[in-house]
Amino acid sequence: MPNPEQAPRAWVHTIGRQVGEEVTMHGWLYNKRSSGKVQFLQLRDGTGIVQCVVVKNEVTPEVFALCDSLQQESAISVTGEVRVDSRSPLGYELGARNVVLHHAADDYPISPKEHGVAFLMDHRHLWLRSSRQHAILRIRAGLARACRDFFDSRNFTLLDAPIFTPAACEGTTTLFETDYFGGKAFLSQSGQLYMEAGAMAFGKVYCFGPTFRAEKSKTRRHLTEFWMIEPEVAYFDLEADMDLAEEFVVEIAQRMRREFEPELTLIGRDLAVLDRVRKPLPRIRYDEAIELLRAKGCAVAWGDDFGGDEETLISQEFDRPVIIHRYPIHRKAFYMKQDPADARLALCMDMLASDGYGEIVGGGQREDNLAALERKIAAHGLPKEAFSWYFDLRRYGSVPHAGFGLGLERTLAWICGLHHVRETIPFPRLMDRLSP
Numbered sequence: 001m002p003n004p005e006q007a008p009r010a011w012v013h014t015i016g017r018q019v020g021e022e023v024t025m026h027g028w029l030y031n032k033r034s035s036g037k038v039q040f041l042q043l044r045d046g047t048g049i050v051q052c053v054v055v056k057n058e059v060t061p062e063v064f065a066l067c068d069s070l071q072q073e074s075a076i077s078v079t080g081e082v083r084v085d086s087r088s089p090l091g092y093e094l095g096a097r098n099v100v101l102h103h104a105a106d107d108y109p110i111s112p113k114e115h116g117v118a119f120l121m122d123h124r125h126l127w128l129r130s131s132r133q134h135a136i137l138r139i140r141a142g143l144a145r146a147c148r149d150f151f152d153s154r155n156f157t158l159l160d161a162p163i164f165t166p167a168a169c170e171g172t173t174t175l176f177e178t179d180y181f182g183g184k185a186f187l188s189q190s191g192q193l194y195m196e197a198g199a200m201a202f203g204k205v206y207c208f209g210p211t212f213r214a215e216k217s218k219t220r221r222h223l224t225e226f227w228m229i230e231p232e233v234a235y236f237d238l239e240a241d242m243d244l245a246e247e248f249v250v251e252i253a254q255r256m257r258r259e260f261e262p263e264l265t266l267i268g269r270d271l272a273v274l275d276r277v278r279k280p281l282p283r284i285r286y287d288e289a290i291e292l293l294r295a296k297g298c299a300v301a302w303g304d305d306f307g308g309d310e311e312t313l314i315s316q317e318f319d320r321p322v323i324i325h326r327y328p329i330h331r332k333a334f335y336m337k338q339d340p341a342d343a344r345l346a347l348c349m350d351m352l353a354s355d356g357y358g359e360i361v362g363g364g365q366r367e368d369n370l371a372a373l374e375r376k377i378a379a380h381g382l383p384k385e386a387f388s389w390y391f392d393l394r395r396y397g398s399v400p401h402a403g404f405g406l407g408l409e410r411t412l413a414w415i416c417g418l419h420h421v422r423e424t425i426p427f428p429r430l431m432d433r434l435s436p
């Protein structure tokens with residue numbers, strides 16, 4: 001920054017190390033109040049907000065007049081001394097000696113008054129600057145880190161799955177189709193099939209990336225583009241898969257609780273919900289879930305899939321996430337293995353978050369027998385040719401294997417206690433939103 005008055009740069013998050021020093025801070029004006037002879041500027045630098053105290057007889061008249069005229073989100077640099085301020089939440093303030101204006105913002109559209117969600121979503125590129133959105137997205141970054149650390153520390157190999165795919169993984173009704181040099185490609189619904197190849201090559205792998213679903217549902221749980229973390233392990237059965245999912249969710253929830261208490265408090269999360277996320281997580285069979293729903297007066301038939309309402313009713317029975325396993329196989333994706341103990345069931349599981357947040361994990365054991373898999377592909381009306389490479393995994397050293405997918409945004413909505421997933425991703429893609 002060209003500024004002759006400039007001192008060494010400070011950032012809000014580390015300002016406590018520079019008490020008594022003269023520093024320059026760069027940022028934007030978050031808020032301002034004045035008591036005539038003193039102006040209090042809230043400077044936001046992306047890592048936090050610091051109060052800058054501008055006293056009339058401690059700066060030039062031009063600087064004081066500038067501060068008087070500054071509007072919200074103007075870009076400024078403030079030079080001054082870092083002081084301890086026990087009254088502020090940060091614990092420090094800046095005694096300003098000089099203020100430099102880089103860009104004057106006029107009539108910033110997002111004011112502290114209430115705005116409707118549609119308005120805020122249309123201004124998502126600016127809304128990101130608000131304290132609440134900032135906190136949520138910092139937690140998101142921390143959650144992604146915690147997810148990676150969990151698997152990296154257990155020697156899983158990160159194996160990136162492709163985004164352009166030749167075939168459906170999670171059913172043909174939610175595929176986004178795109179032109180691929182005159183042919184057809186689909187945006188990936190899940191990296192799972194590629195992780196199965198990876199598990200046979202590396203033993204334990206995971207992918208973590210964006211996935212796409214052309215879901216024609218406008219619910220608070222559905223995005224058309226969301227991030228999923230998908231581990232897959234060779235020589236793994238459904239029980240081991242549930243153990244892994246349990247350990248994973250408990251560890252990431254506890255770590256978020258520990259590392260992001262200030263952010264979670266700022267957004268109003270009841271931390272007791274996260275404190276309760278401890279092993280063991282309850283596990284019930286689909287059949288038991290049906291009984292539970294009927295006991296609550298819900299008219300479900302055996303074989304029905306659970307929607308948001310059913311999931312909420314079930315999760316209300318537990319104080320922590322619950323795993324439901326062995327769903328009817330006819331409801332499930334082609335790759336699921338049949339339960340040898342009951343041909344009607346699949347060796348699969350879903351984890352429902354507590355508090356009515358719905359399914360955050362889906363997974364299970366995969367069909368490892370070639371003939372059975374070929375029958376399933378045909379029964380689901382899927383093109384056999386597109387899966388020829390996948391059949392090879394059952395031809396050359398096929399073994400029991402299992403894995404799951406955890407949706408980052410739904411998990412974040414639950415951890416943060418947010419009503420809708422649209423606030424859990426920087427630029428949400430919904431059925432009716434592709435902008436900004």
Ligand code: 4AD
Nearest residue numbers: 190192222223226230359360361362363404405407
């Ligand atoms: O249950 P799903 O469809 O499972 C799979 O895709 C498996 N192939 C994963 C695997 O076994 N490797 O999706 C997994 C998770 C869900 O539990 C949910 O958290 C999230 O992905 N999810 C969505 N999140 C936001 N919006 C949507 N439309 C979502 N669909 C699924």
Ligand code: MG
Nearest residue numbers: 350359361362
């Ligand atoms: Mg699912």
